Amino acid sequence: MPKIQAVGTALPRYKVSREESKAFALNLYGEVYKGDPDRLLAIYDHTAIDSRYFCVPAEWFASSKSFEVKIISTLKKG
Numbered sequence: 001m002p003k004i005q006a007v008g009t010a011l012p013r014y015k016v017s018r019e020e021s022k023a024f025a026l027n028l029y030g031e032v033y034k035g036d037p038d039r040l041l042a043i044y045d046h047t048a049i050d051s052r053y054f055c056v057p058a059e060w061f062a063s064s065k066s067f068e069v070k071i072i073s074t075l076k077k078g
Contacts, residue, residue: 012055018044024058 016024022044026037033040054060055074065073 012053014054014057016052016054016058018050018052020058021052024061028062 022041025040025044026033029040030037060073
């Protein structure tokens with residue numbers, strides 16, 4: 001019968017705080033929530049997630065990329 005021999009964890013390289021996430025989201029989606037930015041920012045406060053991790057820098061998300069490029073890039077960076 002198969003057994004789990006070991007378990008490991010790892011975090012992606014780029015750590016982003018909640019405040020950094022809020023600023024980035026406001027910059028990226030602010031036009032959509034122009035009349036009520038607190039509606040967008042409240043999402044980050046209600047989740048109570050202090051930091052998030054990404055395999056690419058936050059700036060990478062700011063430019064448009066095809067789905068294919070996003071998937072390939074993510075797989076390469078792990």
